[in-house]
Amino acid sequence: MSNDNLPVKPEDEHGVVEVAEPIPDPGLEPHEPRITDIDPKAADRAERQVSGMFGLATLLVLGSCVAYFAIPRDSILEFGPLSGNANNMVIGLCIGLALFLIGAGAIQWAKKLMVDEEISEERHAAHSSPQQIAEITEAFKEGAEESGFGRRKMIRNSLIGALGILGLPAIILLRDLGPLPGRALYNTIWAKGIRVVNDVTDRPIKPSDLVVGQLVNAAPANLAPLQEENASEYQNAKAKAAVIVVRIKPSEIRTKPGRENWGIDGILCYSKICTHVGCPISLYEQTTHHVLCPCHQSTFDLADSAKVVFGPAARPLPQLPLAVDSEGYLVAQSGFHEPVGPSFFERG
Amino acid sequence: MSTNTEFPGPVKWVDDRLGIAKIGKKNLRKVFPDHWSFMLGEIALYSFIILILTGTFLTFWFKPSMAEVEYQGSYSLLKGLHMSEAYASTLDITFDVRGGLLMRQIHHWAAVLFIAAMMVHLLRMFFTGAFRKPRELNWLIGFGMLFLGIIEGFLGYGLPDDLLSGTGLRITNGMIQASPVVGTYMNFFIFGGEFPGDDFVARFFIVHVLLIPGIILALVTAHLFLVVYHKHTQYAGPGRTQKNVVGYPLFPVYTAKAGGFFFVVFGITALMGALMQINPVWLYGPYNPAEVTAGAQPDWYMGWLEGSVRIFPGFESHFWGITLSWNLIIPALIVPPAFVTLVALYPFIEGWITGDKREHHLLDRPRDVPTRTGIGVAFITFYAMLWIGGGNDLIATHFNLSLNHVTWFLRFAVILGPILGFWIARRWAISLQRADQERLLHGLETGVIMRSPEGKYTEKHQPISTYEAYSITARDRLVPHEIGPETDENGVRAPRRALHKARAALSRFYYADAVQKPTTQEIEEAHEHAHDADEIHELTEDTETYREVTSDRS
Ligand code: HEM
Ligand code: FES
Numbered sequence: 001m002s003n004d005n006l007p008v009k010p011e012d013e014h015g016v017v018e019v020a021e022p023i024p025d026p027g028l029e030p031h032e033p034r035i036t037d038i039d040p041k042a043a044d045r046a047e048r049q050v051s052g053m054f055g056l057a058t059l060l061v062l063g064s065c066v067a068y069f070a071i072p073r074d075s076i077l078e079f080g081p082l083s084g085n086a087n088n089m090v091i092g093l094c095i096g097l098a099l100f101l102i103g104a105g106a107i108q109w110a111k112k113l114m115v116d117e118e119i120s121e122e123r124h125a126a127h128s129s130p131q132q133i134a135e136i137t138e139a140f141k142e143g144a145e146e147s148g149f150g151r152r153k154m155i156r157n158s159l160i161g162a163l164g165i166l167g168l169p170a171i172i173l174l175r176d177l178g179p180l181p182g183r184a185l186y187n188t189i190w191a192k193g194i195r196v197v198n199d200v201t202d203r204p205i206k207p208s209d210l211v212v213g214q215l216v217n218a219a220p221a222n223l224a225p226l227q228e229e230n231a232s233e234y235q236n237a238k239a240k241a242a243v244i245v246v247r248i249k250p251s252e253i254r255t256k257p258g259r260e261n262w263g264i265d266g267i268l269c270y271s272k273i274c275t276h277v278g279c280p281i282s283l284y285e286q287t288t289h290h291v292l293c294p295c296h297q298s299t300f301d302l303a304d305s306a307k308v309v310f311g312p313a314a315r316p317l318p319q320l321p322l323a324v325d326s327e328g329y330l331v332a333q334s335g336f337h338e339p340v341g342p343s344f345f346e347r348g
Numbered sequence: 349m350s351t352n353t354e355f356p357g358p359v360k361w362v363d364d365r366l367g368i369a370k371i372g373k374k375n376l377r378k379v380f381p382d383h384w385s386f387m388l389g390e391i392a393l394y395s396f397i398i399l400i401l402t403g404t405f406l407t408f409w410f411k412p413s414m415a416e417v418e419y420q421g422s423y424s425l426l427k428g429l430h431m432s433e434a435y436a437s438t439l440d441i442t443f444d445v446r447g448g449l450l451m452r453q454i455h456h457w458a459a460v461l462f463i464a465a466m467m468v469h470l471l472r473m474f475f476t477g478a479f480r481k482p483r484e485l486n487w488l489i490g491f492g493m494l495f496l497g498i499i500e501g502f503l504g505y506g507l508p509d510d511l512l513s514g515t516g517l518r519i520t521n522g523m524i525q526a527s528p529v530v531g532t533y534m535n536f537f538i539f540g541g542e543f544p545g546d547d548f549v550a551r552f553f554i555v556h557v558l559l560i561p562g563i564i565l566a567l568v569t570a571h572l573f574l575v576v577y578h579k580h581t582q583y584a585g586p587g588r589t590q591k592n593v594v595g596y597p598l599f600p601v602y603t604a605k606a607g608g609f610f611f612v613v614f615g616i617t618a619l620m621g622a623l624m625q626i627n628p629v630w631l632y633g634p635y636n637p638a639e640v641t642a643g644a645q646p647d648w649y650m651g652w653l654e655g656s657v658r659i660f661p662g663f664e665s666h667f668w669g670i671t672l673s674w675n676l677i678i679p680a681l682i683v684p685p686a687f688v689t690l691v692a693l694y695p696f697i698e699g700w701i702t703g704d705k706r707e708h709h710l711l712d713r714p715r716d717v718p719t720r721t722g723i724g725v726a727f728i729t730f731y732a733m734l735w736i737g738g739g740n741d742l743i744a745t746h747f748n749l750s751l752n753h754v755t756w757f758l759r760f761a762v763i764l765g766p767i768l769g770f771w772i773a774r775r776w777a778i779s780l781q782r783a784d785q786e787r788l789l790h791g792l793e794t795g796v797i798m799r800s801p802e803g804k805y806t807e808k809h810q811p812i813s814t815y816e817a818y819s820i821t822a823r824d825r826l827v828p829h830e831i832g833p834e835t836d837e838n839g840v841r842a843p844r845r846a847l848h849k850a851r852a853a854l855s856r857f858y859y860a861d862a863v864q865k866p867t868t869q870e871i872e873e874a875h876e877h878a879h880d881a882d883e884i885h886e887l888t889e890d891t892e893t894y895r896e897v898t899s900d901r902s
Pocket of ligand 1: 460497
């Protein structure tokens with residue numbers, strides 16, 4: 001900013017803008033007395049009001065203590081649109097109102113009764129005065145001189161080196177936060193011959209169990225036993241192995257080359273884990289064969305290799321090749337041919 | 349009243365050790381200016397305190413463990429179900445600890461309020477130019493707190509390990525995984541292996557209850573220290589200058605008002621906790637990676653990130669054996685950080701453009717800096733469009749629109765909206781400035797029509813008060829940065845000429861069309877002219893009667 005255009009020349013960078021132009025500062029507006037300043041009766045009324053609020057607050061706090069013991073913890077309060085646990089609601093109401101009254105009382109006190117004349121205080125620039133700067137520079141120089149920090153470069157550099165390298169163990173020590181990814185994301189517990197089971201009943205599924213238009217949430221038969229063994233392995237396995245099995249009229253299916261024998265009479269199986277960021281997809285629309293992910297609305301066409309028809313996902317849902325075992329149940333021909341779930345850098 | 353030179357007993361004990369009179373003398377009557385917009389920061393501070401109090405209560409019962417247990421508490425619908433200890437203990441807090449649900453709900457409402465208050469507080473800083481020298485550091489500290497607050501809220505949301513919180517984590521996990529090179533490694537280190545694993549609740553817990561609150565507390569302290577050191581800004585007005593601060597003393601008025609306000613905020617959050625349900629985790633059930641609730645919505649402050657990934661078209665590149673998920677890299681990993689950085693650095697950008705290196709203690713009225721106001725509205729519009737995107741499905745179902753159309757609309761709106769918002773806000777500010785100028789130079793319209801002896805009709809104007817006139821004109825003259833001569837006295841070409849030119853052009857744009865306040869001379873001329881034309885008159889009794897006549901006639 002070119003300085004000579006300013007209303008007042010700033011002496012230096014710290015110059016404070018002055019704005020008393022074009023109209024000179026008339027000074028603070030005169031103080032208007034409040035009714036409580038003039039009328040002692042009004043002041044007394046205000047006092048009663050404030051202490052009334054504080055008094056009521058005291059009663060409410062006591063009320064909350066009584067409610068804590070008096071109201072059974074499972075009783076339900078139904079009051080118009082308000083319904084919920086009575087114990088919580090009454091305690092909360094009492095404490096909430098009490099706090100509010102204490103606050104409102106204090107503010108009212110300040111507004112009505114405390115002296116309300118504004119006062120003014122000078123500001124001082126944030127920066128130090130030239131003299132302070134001179135003094136501290138001098139003191140610092142002296143200290144630096146005495147340490148020889150500037151002269152003895154070898155000490156200085158080796159110290160900087162030693163301190164810098166300290167960051168290394170700080171990072172390395174975090175190494176055991178987790179295992180390396182390895183091939184974990186490429187595999188699921190699906191494998192050749194594993195039965196497809198209903199994920200609620202755990203019962204294996206026969207092709208005849210499914211009518212055209214039906215969609216079933218399913219899981220591999222080897223998942224349920226994991227739960228007893230290791231709950232966290234179970235969750236991790238489930239997060240990748242969840243599938244949907246759907247039956248579509250064969251004439252409506254457009255099969256991708258190479259997948260001709262992946263379905264059984266129009267029964268197809270896809271990963272349930274959205275290829276966007278991994279929510280389980282859920283909403284199926286029979287007529288269009290579209291399945292929608294509720295998280296960001298990616299939509300996949302199950303009749304067309306689950307390709308993305310809408311939304312932010314970039315890849316089709318991986319398909320699991322199906323077969324029927326000797327007892328007539330649906331099984332996997334193999335595991336998935338690609339990693340399931342969201343993309344990752346080294347995925348290829 | 350006699351003055352004491354000695355403290356009473358107990359105070360003396362303290363003073364002998366701490367010298368409290370020395371510290372207190374300066375601060376007891378410290379002046380704080382009064383304005384409603386100065387309370388926003390207070391709300392944020394108070395909700396932080398409420399979060400610490402209620403959060404500590406929750407830690408007494410919450411078990412940050414993902415070990416599997418069979419639920420045996422008093423909520424019958426989930427009895428016998430397998431779930432993590434974290435979820436089971438959240439149910440216990442909700443159903444078996446008296447006041448537990450209340451504290452959970454206050455905690456959650458205060459979290460929502462905390463972040464909202466910080467954001468609105470930030471907007472106040474922005475639109476009034478409170479971030480200018482010497483307060484840039486406090487702007488950055490404030491940003492740090494907002495950022496940490498959002499992370500903190502997100503981690504807290506993940507602690508109960510219910511279906512909704514697990515889904516939120518799954519989404520985050522998927523986003524992290526999209527980071528080039530390090531994505532899978534980061535995930536494996538954060539979650540202790542594959543998602544969900546059995547580590548994250550314990551890890552998130554310690555970050556949530558110790559690490560981040562600790563850092564925020566340190567930042568709050570620094571923030572308040574700087575407020576005290578710089579002294580509060582104030583709006584320009586008669587007697588309120590760059591060199592003083594006018595308001596009420598810390599003791600007693602400000603203490604009573606601010607202290608009282610703390611109780612008001614606490615009271616309101618407690619009432620919300622008592623009466624308004626939030627995050628009813630018992631309805632969602634324990635986390636199950638194969639299930640999801642439809643129409644799930646995150647807490648409001650995550651909405652814009654959600655929207656950003658929702659409206660971005662889905663494409664990724666595969667080459668050389670790697671995958672680049674642009675559908676996440678851009679909307680989740682580039683756009684939000686870039687936007688936040690831009691806003692965080694705004695004080696420095698504006699300072700560079702205007703070349704203004706002076707201290708500012710008087711706040712701008714938003715209209716007086718139309719370009720900044722426009723930029724602020726552009727930022728808000730951008731954020732709002734993404735935020736709306738976070739609920740595109742709700743909008744589609746509520747208004748019976750196709751999701752596809754809503755999404756396409758937002759894809760354009762997120763770019764065009766801010767431009768339009770900028771333009772409208774800037775124009776609006778300028779027209780408000782013109783209206784001010786009009787009042788200043790020609791006074792108020794009184795609605796009184798005068799007929800001059802020659803038969804000319806004019807409207808009578810009444811001058812505004814000196815106080816108001818001063819307030820309107822108590823602002824900077826806006827002078828664009830100039831590039832200076834091409835060569836200095838010695839004929840040496842000034843370095844980095846192109847940069848300076850660009851800067852000058854930006855600076856001209858910055859101040860273009862803003863209404864300059866009048867000079868003393870202009871004001872005098874305007875008033876003289878008014879007197880000639882009989883426009884400005886003090887309203888006298890005569891004119892009053894005249895008004896009655898005219899209004900009868902009309
Ligand atoms: C600084 C800002 C903070 C924010 C924004 C925040 C936010 C949250 C949120 C949104 C939840 C989920 C609550 C629910 O609906 O169940 C939560 C849970 C929790 N928070 Fe905080 N919190 C904060 C500070 C703290 C502090 C300081 C503590 C403890 C000293 C704490 C302890 C807890 C605990 C134990 C839970 C889990 C309890 C439960 O889910 O029932 N929080 N937090
Ligand atoms: S996770 Fe399915 S659309 Fe985002």
